[in-house]
Structures are given as structure tokens and as C-alpha cells.
Amino acid sequence: MQNNTFSRLFVGQNIIALQRVDSTNNFLRKELSKSKPIPEGTVIMAEDQFAGRGQHNNTWTSEPGKNLTFSFVLYPVFLPASQQFLLNIAVSIAINDALTQIIGSACKIKWPNDVFYQDSKIGGVLIENTVAGNHLKSSIVGIGINVNQVEFADSIQNITSLKNITGNSFNIRDLMTGILEAIDHRYSELKEARNENHYGLYTGNLYRFNELHKFVIKGAVQNGRITGIDETGHLVLDIDGNQYHFGLKEIRYIL
Structure with missing residues (x-):
């Protein structure tokens, strides 16, 4: 040491x-x-x-x-x-x-x-x-x-x-x-x-910020656009014009 x-x-x-x-x-x-x-x-x-x-x-x-x-x-x-x-x-x-x-x-x-x-x-x-x-x-x-x-x-x-x-x-x-x-x-x-x-x-500086990409949400693949994070640190996605908030275990990136 x-x-x-x-x-x-x-x-x-x-x-x-x-x-x-x-x-x-x-x-x-x-x-x-x-x-x-x-x-x-x-x-x-x-x-x-x-x-x-x-x-x-x-x-x-x-x-x-x-x-x-x-x-x-x-x-x-x-x-x-x-x-x-x-x-x-x-x-x-x-x-x-x-x-x-x-x-x-x-x-x-x-x-x-x-x-x-x-x-x-x-x-x-x-x-x-x-x-x-x-x-x-x-x-x-x-x-x-x-x-x-x-x-x-x-x-x-x-x-x-x-x-x-x-x-x-x-x-x-x-x-x-x-x-x-x-x-x-x-x-x-x-x-x-x-x-x-x-x-x-x-x-x-967020990866894929404001870009349309595929994500796995509740087991299904959906297109979404990252628009920011909320005050608790949840990821905010725009999906078909609606804003959704996701915690760490609720969404997965498709790389």
C-alpha cells in the first residue's frame, strides 16, 4: 500500500x-x-x-x-x-x-x-x-x-x-x-x-440525445428520442409525441 x-x-x-x-x-x-x-x-x-x-x-x-x-x-x-x-x-x-x-x-x-x-x-x-x-x-x-x-x-x-x-x-x-x-x-x-x-x-453530452433510436421498453422494442432527464434522474423519452419517464431497470438501449 x-x-x-x-x-x-x-x-x-x-x-x-x-x-x-x-x-x-x-x-x-x-x-x-x-x-x-x-x-x-x-x-x-x-x-x-x-x-x-x-x-x-x-x-x-x-x-x-x-x-x-x-x-x-x-x-x-x-x-x-x-x-x-x-x-x-x-x-x-x-x-x-x-x-x-x-x-x-x-x-x-x-x-x-x-x-x-x-x-x-x-x-x-x-x-x-x-x-x-x-x-x-x-x-x-x-x-x-x-x-x-x-x-x-x-x-x-x-x-x-x-x-x-x-x-x-x-x-x-x-x-x-x-x-x-x-x-x-x-x-x-x-x-x-x-x-x-x-x-x-x-x-x-448525452449519448444519442435527441436522436431517434430503438429501445427495449417492458420487453418490447420501441422507437424513441431522448429529450433529457427529470429532477430524479429518470430518462425522458419522446415516443410518438408523448413524454415518458424511465428508471434504470425499465429501459434498455439497443446498440
Whole structure:
């Protein structure tokens, strides 16, 4: 285990680097359960994460040493539980801020918080919140980005990496620092109620925003057009001129 600090950051001031761990989210959750408090913004970074998790308890597989896998803790007690998706928005647009500098405007946010390049996934976010009363108590934010891995299992479709896209290899630590700087900026905006442009940045960078595509809804294939998200983070689709709101388990993209 190795500790490093980046004094210019709030998120990422304290970084704990692990050689191998099942899941950085799991590791951080166990640390939070101990009596000693963990400073806000502490990052757990893993060279080899062998049982990473995504949405719906999907697994996130990563070739050791080739990709970026890390988690960090926040204490967004200023956020009502009913507005917790605002944190999701801030983190998602921050990652998009950082990666568009590398791969351009084809980098998109696939609702709710996957990272896509054209029609292929390059990363994802898993945010696990703890609520106390009507407000958030703590949030563990896990991020995985495919960086230098160029080959993936045949069973995994529509996946790519920064190296596959650009042809270049990347320094994992430098990339993480850039993403943490962007998150630090967007989280500070949220905390200080300067996030009035976050919704527009999120929806404007949504994968397939305002484009007619097929979706699986309640087991049936329907054509729809993404028009935004609502205040609870549900995806809003225009289907035949009518607006419908969908939760994470209610709709599936057809790629």
C-alpha cells in the first residue's frame, strides 16, 4: 500500500494505491465502517481490481496495470436525498470534461453514467450513497476507464479503450490526476450552488440525445428520442409525441 498526496486538489489530496483488491468500492466501504474517520476526497486506486462492479451488479473486468480503476469518498451532506442525482451529473460531466480533451466531442455520457465513444463503452461510474434522515451522509464514487488495454473478451461487445481510439499509450497516474481535477471543480460548483449549467452540460453530452433510436421498453422494442432527464434522474423519452419517464431497470438501449 502506497500513499501519495496532490496538495492542489480537494478530491484526491490523499491517494492510497493498492496492488490488488476485489473492488475499490468494497475496500472503501469497509474502511468507512471502521471507527477512524476517512478524510473527504480520499482515493483508493488499484493496479489490479479483480471483481469490480457496475450498475445492476454487473462485473467490471480489467487487465492488471492497463486501466484506471479507483474510488473516492465524499460527504455531500448539503444534498437532499431527493436530489442525489445531482452528484451523478457533476461526476459524469467532470469525466466528460477530462476525456473530451483526449478523444474529442465523440466522447459521450450514456445515461445514467457510462462513458461512451461513438457506440462503444470506454468506462463507467458506480455511486453508492448512504442517507441519514433526508440528506446524503456519504457517497462512494467508483470509476473505471479502459486506458491501455487493447484486447477484450469476445463475450464483451461494444467496448473500447483510449489506446484503441487514439493509438497512444497513457500514463495511468497522469490521467487520474486530470480526472480528479475535473471532479474537484464540478463538485465544488455543486457544493457552492454554482451548478446552474450542469443540467445543460449533462443533457447536451448525452449519448444519442435527441436522436431517434430503438429501445427495449417492458420487453418490447420501441422507437424513441431522448429529450433529457427529470429532477430524479429518470430518462425522458419522446415516443410518438408523448413524454415518458424511465428508471434504470425499465429501459434498455439497443446498440
